[in-house]
Amino acid sequence: MFDWIQKISNYFVNNVLGLDPKNHLSEALNFFIYDTTKILLLLVIIIFLMGIINSYFPIDRVRNYLSRNKLYGFEYLMASLFGVVTPFCSCSSVPLFIGFVKGGIPLGVTFAFLVTSPLVNEVAIGLFIGLFGLKMTAIYIISGILLGTISGIILQKLKLEKYLTPWVKEVLANAQKEQNAFQDEQQTFKQRLPIIWKEVVTILKGVIPYVIVGIAIGGLMHGYIPEGFFEQYMNKENLLAVPIATILAVPMYSNASGILPVVQVLVTKGIPIGTAIAFMMGVVGLSLPEAMLLKKVMTMKLIGIFFGVVTLCIIISGYVFNLVL
Numbered sequence: 001m002f003d004w005i006q007k008i009s010n011y012f013v014n015n016v017l018g019l020d021p022k023n024h025l026s027e028a029l030n031f032f033i034y035d036t037t038k039i040l041l042l043l044v045i046i047i048f049l050m051g052i053i054n055s056y057f058p059i060d061r062v063r064n065y066l067s068r069n070k071l072y073g074f075e076y077l078m079a080s081l082f083g084v085v086t087p088f089c090s091c092s093s094v095p096l097f098i099g100f101v102k103g104g105i106p107l108g109v110t111f112a113f114l115v116t117s118p119l120v121n122e123v124a125i126g127l128f129i130g131l132f133g134l135k136m137t138a139i140y141i142i143s144g145i146l147l148g149t150i151s152g153i154i155l156q157k158l159k160l161e162k163y164l165t166p167w168v169k170e171v172l173a174n175a176q177k178e179q180n181a182f183q184d185e186q187q188t189f190k191q192r193l194p195i196i197w198k199e200v201v202t203i204l205k206g207v208i209p210y211v212i213v214g215i216a217i218g219g220l221m222h223g224y225i226p227e228g229f230f231e232q233y234m235n236k237e238n239l240l241a242v243p244i245a246t247i248l249a250v251p252m253y254s255n256a257s258g259i260l261p262v263v264q265v266l267v268t269k270g271i272p273i274g275t276a277i278a279f280m281m282g283v284v285g286l287s288l289p290e291a292m293l294l295k296k297v298m299t300m301k302l303i304g305i306f307f308g309v310v311t312l313c314i315i316i317s318g319y320v321f322n323l324v325l
Helices: 003-016 024-056 059-067 071-084 090-102 107-119 122-157 166-185 189-224 241-249 256-268 273-285 288-294 300-324
Strands: none
Touching (some): 003 024, 090 107, 107 122, 122 273, 122 300
């Protein structure tokens, strides 16, 4: 989907700047240009689309529909399934998170999407089948969906809306005001566009500094953390290997398709599959760049709670995989 951005980034770094593709600086800079361009593009598209939806569909109706008590948390499962079909890494999922919150969707349901989206997607599924076979792929898909669903339910029960930042509350208030204006004046789509675009620009101005800082951190880690650095901590003799693998994965930053070859290498070197999958989930589901992006919409306490719940679920999953497999 974003191959053209990667080609432009490669050309700029390797041809215009003349850097060696295997150089650490080259890898870090290439990563920064690619991810910054991709995420800002996603932000514009998603916020614009959510603006159109919000202008035609009452926020209260969406909120009330998704807030009803459905059988066995159906809304969380649907959010997780939606996460499966969106091929985004953890940082790329943040624009959709902002759009969900702006659309009045309950926070726990939004979290269910935010957890599942980077963990499971069609690209990762294809690679997983090739590397580990159908049985392991099915376990991976089901565990990713359950992880998002359960995390979303837990986080919703904690009633964490009060820990959203004032900026988010202001965005929500503005969204309601805009919608009232649309409803009162019965404007045409052409008349609505300037108001929608103004909201896109306002949100972009608010999040761009966090995007740049977060991706810069991710780029440095991507380019300078040596391969095999964490393997010594994840051997099968270590009873704490799963939590250690999960925690050590957080400073890294990659999508599922990027980290899967690393997971295959870990497994071939004798690291238990559950520990390797926990490491993968930690890399793609939690990251410092993601935390930097979320800081615009969540207080540090909420980020800590979110990371803590997801980390706990990943660790439990890792131990279960090791016992079963």
